[in-house]
Amino acid sequence: MERMQNKSQNITLQEACAFLREREDFVVLCHASPDGDTIGSAAGLCLLLRALGKRAFLRCGDPIPQKYAYIYKGLTQPDCTPKTVVASDVADPKLLGSLREAYPDIDLCIDHHKSNTRYAHRLYLDAEASAVCEITYQIAREMGVVPGRQMADALFTGISTDTGCFKFSNVTARTHRIAADLLEMGADAAEINRIMFDTKTRQRVEIERMALDSMQFYHEGRIAMVTITKAMREASRCAEEDLEGITTLSRTIEGVVVGITVREKEAGRYKISVRTLEPVDASRLCGELGGGGHARAAGCELQGSLEEVQDTLAQTAGRYLAEAGM
Amino acid sequence: MERMQNKSQNITLQEACAFLREREDFVVLCHASPDGDTIGSAAGLCLLLRALGKRAFLRCGDPIPQKYAYIYKGLTQPDCTPKTVVASDVADPKLLGSLREAYPDIDLCIDHHKSNTRYAHRLYLDAEASAVCEITYQIAREMGVVPGRQMADALFTGISTDTGCFKFSNVTARTHRIAADLLEMGADAAEINRIMFDTKTRQRVEIERMALDSMQFYHEGRIAMVTITKAMREASRCAEEDLEGITTLSRTIEGVVVGITVREKEAGRYKISVRTLEPVDASRLCGELGGGGHARAAGCELQGSLEEVQDTLAQTAGRYLAEAGM
Numbered sequence: 001m002e003r004m005q006n007k008s009q010n011i012t013l014q015e016a017c018a019f020l021r022e023r024e025d026f027v028v029l030c031h032a033s034p035d036g037d038t039i040g041s042a043a044g045l046c047l048l049l050r051a052l053g054k055r056a057f058l059r060c061g062d063p064i065p066q067k068y069a070y071i072y073k074g075l076t077q078p079d080c081t082p083k084t085v086v087a088s089d090v091a092d093p094k095l096l097g098s099l100r101e102a103y104p105d106i107d108l109c110i111d112h113h114k115s116n117t118r119y120a121h122r123l124y125l126d127a128e129a130s131a132v133c134e135i136t137y138q139i140a141r142e143m144g145v146v147p148g149r150q151m152a153d154a155l156f157t158g159i160s161t162d163t164g165c166f167k168f169s170n171v172t173a174r175t176h177r178i179a180a181d182l183l184e185m186g187a188d189a190a191e192i193n194r195i196m197f198d199t200k201t202r203q204r205v206e207i208e209r210m211a212l213d214s215m216q217f218y219h220e221g222r223i224a225m226v227t228i229t230k231a232m233r234e235a236s237r238c239a240e241e242d243l244e245g246i247t248t249l250s251r252t253i254e255g256v257v258v259g260i261t262v263r264e265k266e267a268g269r270y271k272i273s274v275r276t277l278e279p280v281d282a283s284r285l286c287g288e289l290g291g292g293g294h295a296r297a298a299g300c301e302l303q304g305s306l307e308e309v310q311d312t313l314a315q316t317a318g319r320y321l322a323e324a325g326m
Numbered sequence: 327m328e329r330m331q332n333k334s335q336n337i338t339l340q341e342a343c344a345f346l347r348e349r350e351d352f353v354v355l356c357h358a359s360p361d362g363d364t365i366g367s368a369a370g371l372c373l374l375l376r377a378l379g380k381r382a383f384l385r386c387g388d389p390i391p392q393k394y395a396y397i398y399k400g401l402t403q404p405d406c407t408p409k410t411v412v413a414s415d416v417a418d419p420k421l422l423g424s425l426r427e428a429y430p431d432i433d434l435c436i437d438h439h440k441s442n443t444r445y446a447h448r449l450y451l452d453a454e455a456s457a458v459c460e461i462t463y464q465i466a467r468e469m470g471v472v473p474g475r476q477m478a479d480a481l482f483t484g485i486s487t488d489t490g491c492f493k494f495s496n497v498t499a500r501t502h503r504i505a506a507d508l509l510e511m512g513a514d515a516a517e518i519n520r521i522m523f524d525t526k527t528r529q530r531v532e533i534e535r536m537a538l539d540s541m542q543f544y545h546e547g548r549i550a551m552v553t554i555t556k557a558m559r560e561a562s563r564c565a566e567e568d569l570e571g572i573t574t575l576s577r578t579i580e581g582v583v584v585g586i587t588v589r590e591k592e593a594g595r596y597k598i599s600v601r602t603l604e605p606v607d608a609s610r611l612c613g614e615l616g617g618g619g620h621a622r623a624a625g626c627e628l629q630g631s632l633e634e635v636q637d638t639l640a641q642t643a644g645r646y647l648a649e650a651g652m
Contacts, residue, residue, distance in 0.1 A: 166492040166505075167523060169516035176506035179492075180499035190495035197493060198578045202547070205579055209538040212531060221528070254527045 008109065008116075008123035013135075016124040017142045019108055020049065026056035027082035029106070031090045032097025034060045036068065036196060038089035040158030041110070041132035043071045045088055047151040048140050055080035061097030065241070067195055071154040086110065089132040089158075092117045110135055130170040133158030137178050149186040156187035157196065165197050203238035210236060211249055217256075218314040219321050224250035225260040225310060247297075251275035257326060258285075258317040262309060265301075270309050273299045274317075279324045285316060334435065334442075334449035339461075342450040343468045345434055346375065352382035353408035355432070357416045358423025360386045362394065362522060364415035366484030367436070367458035369397045371414060373477040374466050381406035387423030391567070393521055397480040412436065415458040415484075418443045436461055456496040459484030463504050475512040482513035483522065491523050529564035536562060537575055537587075544640040545647050550576035551586040551636060573623075577601035583652060584611075584643040588635060591627075596635050599625045600643075605650045611642060 011019070028045050030038040042058040049056035057078050064072055087106045090096060091113035096103065109120035112129040129135050133155040140147055147155060159179060163171050166179070183189055200208075207228065214227045226249055236242075243263075251259025259275040272289070275297050276282040282298035289312070291300025302309045337345070346352075354371050356364040368384040375382035383404050390398055413432045416422060417439035422429065435446035438455040455461050459481040466473055473481060485505060489497050492505070509515055526534075533554065540553045552575055562568075569589075577585025585601040598615070601623050602608040608624035615638070617626020628635045 167516070167519040171509070171515060173506035173509045176502040176509065180502035180506070183497070183499045183502065189497060190493070193493040198574070199580050200578050201580045205538060205541075209535060212535040212538075215531075217528075248524070252524045252526050253531055254525050 008118040008120050011108075011122045011124050013124060013126075013138060013142060016108065016110065016122070017139055019122060020139070021052070021143065023084040023107070024054055025080040025083040026054065027078075027085055027103075028056060028058045029085065029087045029090060029096060029099055029103060030058060030060040030064075031095040032061040032099075034062060034064050034068075036071075036161030037131045037133055037158035039064060039068045039071055040154040040156075040161075041136045042088040043075050043154040044133060044136040044140070044147070044151050044158070045086065045110070046075045047148070047154065048136070048143065048145050051145045051148075051151075052143065057082075059099060061099040067199075068157070071150070071157055073150070084108075087120060088136070089113075091115050093119045110139075128172065128174075130168075130172065130175045131158045131162035133162070134175060134178055137182070147182065147185045152182045152185040152187035153192060156182045156189055157192050160189070160193055161196050165193055201238075201242055203236050204242040206236035207232065207238040207242060208246065208249070211246060211261075215250065216310070219258075219318045219326075221255045222257045222321055222326055223260065223314060223317045224253050224256045224258075225262065225313065226250045227262045227264075227306065227310070229264045229306075230266070247273035248275060251277070257321060258282075260313050260317065262306070262313070264306070268303055268305070270302050270306070271299065272302055272309075272313065273297075280317075280320050285320050288316060289313075334444040334446050337448045337450050339450060339452075339464060339468060342434065342436065342448070343465055345448060346465070347378070347469065349410040349433070350380055351406040351409040352380065353404075353411055353429075354382060354384045355411065355413045355416060355422060355425055355429060356384060356386040356390075357421040358387040358425075360388060360390050360394075362397075362487030363457045363459055363484035365390060365394045365397055366480040366482075366487075367462045368414040369401050369480040370459060370462040370466070370473070370477050370484070371412065371436070372401045373474070373480065374462070374469065374471050377471045377474075377477075378469065383408075385425060387425040393525075394483070397476070397483055399476070410434075413446060414462070415439075417441050419445045436465075454498065454500075456494075456498065456501045457484045457488035459488070460501060460504055463508070473508065473511045478508045478511040478513035479518060482508045482515055483518050486515070486519055487522050491519055527564075527568055529562050530568040532562035533558065533564045533568060534572065534575070537572060541576065542636070543582075545584075545644045545652075547579075547581045548583045548647055548652055549586065549640060549643045550579050550582040550584075551588065551639065552576045553588045553590075553632065553636070555590045555632075556592070573599035574601060577603070583647060584608075586639050586643065588632070588639070590632070594629055594631070596628045596630075596632070597625065598628055598635075598639065599623070606643075606646050611646050614642060615639075 028042040030042045046056040058075050085107050087109045106120035108122045110124050114127045126135050137155050210232045211226045216225045247261040257277045261273040263271045265271050274282045281295050283293050286298035286300040289300040354368040356368045372382040384401050411429050411433050413435045432446035434448045436450050438458050440453045452461050463481050536558045537552045542551045573587040583603045587599040589597045591597050600608045607621050609619050612624035612626040615626040
């Protein structure tokens with residue numbers, strides 16, 4: 001309860017560097033269901049600390065997918081009894097998953113989520129950074145450490161994965177300039193991008209095929225709805241991670257303004273994801289159905305028969321389009 | 327015939343700038359089947375010349391897809407009787423398509439293809455450039471022209487499309503640094519990337535679905551083969567441009583080393599595209615079947631029944647995998 005009142009002290013980049021320089025023996029924590037940015041930034045920080053002659057290793061509450069092995073190799077085996085706990089790309093202690101109880105006190109959190117719940121003793125937050133790896137790179141530069149090959153690969157991976165390979169609106173001029181530096185430092189960008197963006201599991205291909213088969217259009221093609229039932233998931237033998245990003249499938253079709261993905265959680269209960277283009281507000285649309293989110297990406301849960309759920313969604317989305325004069 | 331003997335004079339960036347400064351009244355030619363780089367670089371050059379107080383417009387032998395309208399708006403209407411002819415991103419005069427006869431004499435060619443056939447009077451070739459738009463940006467900088475919004479959008483589009491949104495191995499540190507500059511000059515990068523990379527026609531989605539349905543695996547999943555018949559193309563009502571990039575589909579599946587796409591041209595005649603990962607040499611594989619290409623991407627034509635063609639391909643690719651110990 002004390003932690004709830006003692007909100008984080010906001011610190012500057014220079015203060016974060018001074019803190020890292022003063023302390024010894026680090027463990028750097030990633031968020032559960034790890035992605036390229038939490039792994040890349042934690043690994044990058046460990047390598048940076050080791051370059052300064054310190055001991056540091058990383059931990060994650062979930063197994064780290066094998067495809068990130070080139071980033072974390074040599075860094076997951078504890079090399080010390082940690083005296084300093086850092087969390088990298090962890091917006092809320094809940095996201096530490098199974099590590100949460102083992103680390104109730106986080107000395108420093110490095111993050112780029114505006115929604116950070118300010119749970120750590122110190123917080124360095126840069127909400128303009130496309131990825132925490134952008135911040136880690138700046139820390140390295142500030143501390144005079146030139147990334148070697150593994151660190152360049154690690155930081156490039158986080159930036160590339162958190163920006164959809166430089167595709168999203170979170171990319172700034174700084175993002176591209178840091179990417180340029182990392183290429184010069186030896187990051188194997190093309191191979192990393194191939195692994196992260198051009199490799200699909202057969203299960204993923206199978207569920208995508210089924211998702212496309214299921215697609216229905218409404219409102220003169222301005223609404224596209226994909227349905228993924230439990231039976232489809234079982235038939236394709238796809239894991240949760242194979243479904244990553246599948247919610248963007250419907251919205252990418254030319255002319256579609258509202259893309260809806262209906263996922264059956266259990267009989268009669270559905271998780272809905274809504275992706276929209278301007279001017280339709282996904283957050284308002286889902287809010288009306290008991291959910292919420294952002295203007296372009298939101299979600300909710302609905303109960304009923306599949307047909308009822310699809311009808312409700314098509315009608316609600318249709319009303320928003322009609323209100324927008326479409 | 328004279329042109330065949332009088333090969334281009336290779337000029338430097340500075341000489342290209344001097345040439346552009348000296349001349350007046352330009353037409354800038356794009357290649358047929360235009361893409362983002364030929365349109366973007368030609369439009370960028372027209373805007374640059376107009377910023378210098380000159381007259382310039384662009385021409386393409388084929389209709390330019392509507393999705394590029396924000397690039398070429400105001401630039402396709404002739405504003406002069408051209409005295410200077412420039413070709414942008416045109417490696418061979420054949421690629422001018424229907425414009426070839428109208429422009430037998432090209433004063434300057436700006437290109438990044440090593441394979442340029444040196445048909446123009448002057449050639450500025452930078453084979454290190456990921457896109458001709460990278461070169462056009464450098465010309466603008468050399469000539470002291472700061473790109474405005476339309477020019478920044480045009481140049482960003484060419485760079486983004488020719489690199490698969492910064493994904494391919496042709497991206498260098500310079501590519502990222504130029505992208506950073508263009509973002510600062512107002513390029514609407516996220517929206518451009520959405521249009522170019524996150525928008526598929528319904529016909530494309532349909533043919534992709536069919537292509538996935540057709541996929542067959544051989545050699546323990548290391549060979550994936552997609553077949554696109556004429557009947558599938560007709561059923562999906564897809565145009566030639568809807569098939570762009572479909573040849574990468576098979577190779578992106580985890581574990582696949584040789585991705586093969588078989589496209590029926592007419593009864594009994596098939597166009598084959600082969601995409602490989604190391605160590606399989608696609609160029610040698612296709613060369614053996616009467617075609618050719620690059621180490622990772624090559625093609626050939628085969629005749630026979632579909633089953634015969636598929637068998638030949640699976641067996642040949644299987645042999646290459648076996649030779650590589652896979």
